[in-house]
Amino acid sequence: MEPAPPDGGEPKEDLTEQRFKLYEETDIESEPLVARDEDIDGSLKAIRRPWWHLPILPLLILSEWLARLSDAFGSRFVFAVIIVYGISQGIGEMVGEFNSKYYWKDVMRVSPAESQLYNSLPDLPWDIKPLWGLLTDSFPIAGSHTRSWIAITSVLGVFCWGTVAAVRLPKGLAAIALVGTNVAMALPDVATDAAVAMRSRAKPQFAADLQSLTWGTLAVGSLIGMAFSGPAVHYLGSRGTFALLSGAPALTLLAAWALPEPKAATNQKGGFARVWHSLRLFFGAMRDPRLWQPALYIYLSQALCPDITEAKFYWLTDKTGTGPGFSENFLGFLATVGNLAMLAGVLAYNWYLKDQPFRRVFLWAQVTLVITGMLDLILVTRLNQRFGIPDHAFVVGDEAVQDAIDNLRMVPMQVLAARLCPPGIEGTLFAFLMSLSNAGANTAELLGAGLIKVLGVTSTNFSNLWLAVTIRSLMKLLPIVFLFLVPDASPTSDFGVVGGGKGIPRDSDSGVDLTVMPLSSEGRVDDRPRTPR
Template sequence: MSTQQDSPTPTTTTKKTKTPFLSILTEPIEWLSMLSHHLNPSFIAGIFLIYGIGQGFTGSLFKLVSDYYWKDIQKIQPSTVQLYVGIYFIPWILKPIWGILTDAFPILGYQRRPYFVIAGVIGMVSASIVALGGNIAAAAALMCFVGVSASLAIADVTIDACIARNSIEVPGLAPDLQSLCGFCSSSGALLGFLVSGFFVHHLGPQGSLGLMAVFPALTIVLGFVIYDKKTTGLHNEKKEGAMESIGMTIRSMYKTIKYPQAWKPSLYMLLSLSLNVTTHEGHFYWYTDAKAGPAFSQEFVGVIYAIGAVASILGVIIYHKYLKSYTFRNLVFYAQLLYATSGVLDLIFVLRWNLKIGIPDYIFVVIEETTVRITGKLRWMPMMVLSTKLCPIGIEGTFFALLMCIDSIGVLLSKWGGGLLLRFLHVTRSDFSKLWLAVLIRDILRFVTLVLVFLVPNVGPYEGLLPSDVCEMNKSDVNVDEETLELVPMNGNIEV
């Protein structure tokens, strides 16, 4: 095991002479072995479960199946579905509350395990009701979807607290951890999208929703097997009660967010996501329309999303191999520029200009989905790394949840903004004459976002962001001996 270093340095790897083919096979294994060596293996397994099976597989299955559920079972207009999607996204906005609970309210002496179990129970009950409840009302189905979303959000907050802590203790591994999360999420989404169309076709939307109970069951299992050190009575004595702990956490968060290094990038995340209004439901209804659209089948819609998941994996690989050492501001600017430019392909597709230049729908949609997903991932990855760098020790779970709450509010505003835009332009289940205008407005807003990049700090991922007094303040406020997941040796120079 590596020894303590005076200052953190980027992850390095010793050079070995290998054939290119052998390197492709061995490098991922060596990388995972390095992470498992320096981080607890149960923590790595938790990332695979929460990000891979949860956010990736279950999230992708939920996305496609719920779209068909609202369209074919409930027969809801696309603008209304867009607003519904925003509603069952609300649990993600409440992530600071889940973060405070996991940081300040241990259950039976355990700080993380019980919240995995709670998340699993909520998800199993919600998925089972909507799958087995028959022809339930739209409001009841919406509440069940909120429960499924809450299950994913609580599990995500719990594992994110551990990711933030690892990123603080070993800053050289911060980009690697985000790469692992992105890879797991995209790989799980790839599998989920590949099979979701098949399940919808053979089981129907409602029957397919029953599969979503699998992830919550595994989350419950994770809650019993993941390493979680039981806290002692001394912890409670130092905190002098849960309410004082909450007050201390809130005060620390307030002091931290007041620093320009923290509030400026937080404001950028909020504004950039809010301005990126989504017209997804309009596209989905148009994809499957036999008259105005290309009339893609259920299986092919799943394939389209699966291709997007592959593109997301490519985006993660590109970032991890070539871009992770660049400064945040430069990388975010060029990634946003590419993302805004790639959005023009949507406009070309909706206007059917691809047919005029001789490119069939099936080919063009692959080009469009691949380009948008790669650039979108390149735009997202540096902001996630930056978020982990902003978390002070001691309140890392709650503060990272706060940053993700800001992120979720931006996504919610983008979904509701897109829904209102579709409604204002009268894009319905059968009328897509103004869909091109909605896409044009969306693309213009993406370019407008470029003027906000000055809010992103012009530093690299291995440089400190917060003043040292913030870290010392939070270290002195918490019991640093209280480790909940076996984390890492305190070294910054990681070698394989």
């Protein structure tokens, strides 16, 4: 029962019910374009149409799919996802990551092992995503939990990009500045993640579609960014490209506007008391094996596979004759191909695999990644030339296949993470699961840096690169051993009350629902929003 207020008035409305008012207020029947929830699954599948629709059929399918999502969750939510994923991450992060490789190689002139280390440091803000959730949820600024913090980090992003562009910094300061640029992307990402996780649980039939929206938007944004990243690095240099990127963080302010946030309630606990309650609920939920076991798999699936990207990058750009000596423009084109393949992987999952059990999808994705990883072995040993296949043509196919398969693995992982989050702590828990994935990727980078150092791979010696590729590819089989940690269920299955127990813990003093977690767009005590990386 709801505790009566001290003045004897009407009892407070249950905050869990408040959280889902967004969905109840949407009148799906009023929109002629959209069928009832029980009649549709929100997928991208086409329906029968006149033959003259064929030339614009993809656009019609996409527009109706976006209309269904807008009808179910609100157009402002869809707009915010596009801003955060398409612009902040798709353009800002992807171009920055591409450009950083040249910055450390050509401007700072570091070795491949050092470059691998320095390029892994900017990922740290993504590894501590739950901290951003706790910070913004517990310490409002001027009555705002989201907008003020996004504004602050946007200014930080502009400052850091601009500083790296304008000043020749020492290695340590340059690394810190690039970490700052990722803080400006990670915090808005957390804010959107909570909204995605909450909606995935409220309407599980749309869970796969929400992840398709986020990953598809990310792919399109990356395509736009990569279309000019190569020419930008070629004509402006890496520091000039950083100068262009300095304007990107300000655009995340549009996401703050799109994710509605009522003024912070004055009668709710805040500060460190709220942090303590949120942490108590979080660790209570993590004791449920249905949650910590998949969380462990999310980390291990990334961490067990060494990442030797930097060594491969040095070899691809080597112009001494050992490597193919690809130009900046071609590598930019290659990144564009990779993002097209990523988009293809998202579509393939939404069309054909969204109802398949998680274990089956992860199993075949890992096996396929091992096979496609061996394509790198053919490339670095130059066997492709013996068969008359030019390096440029072979590497394009290699990149497309690997990126498409990798997304057939990552999209269901995001869906799994969103479906695991119990009511009331969606934001913190989803941020934690995604930070585990990022931490696993960083572990893989450090493991890869150690591997190429042990094998003696340097900026001028690539004699053992083939061995590094072989070890990396075979180690991609290791996550299969831990598939028992993943629920043998499909995204639309009933997972039960994961971490829930008998009810929602409440503050014994005030009766306030403290499970309203950090950064939950419409799901906080005072209400508000949050993404994946």
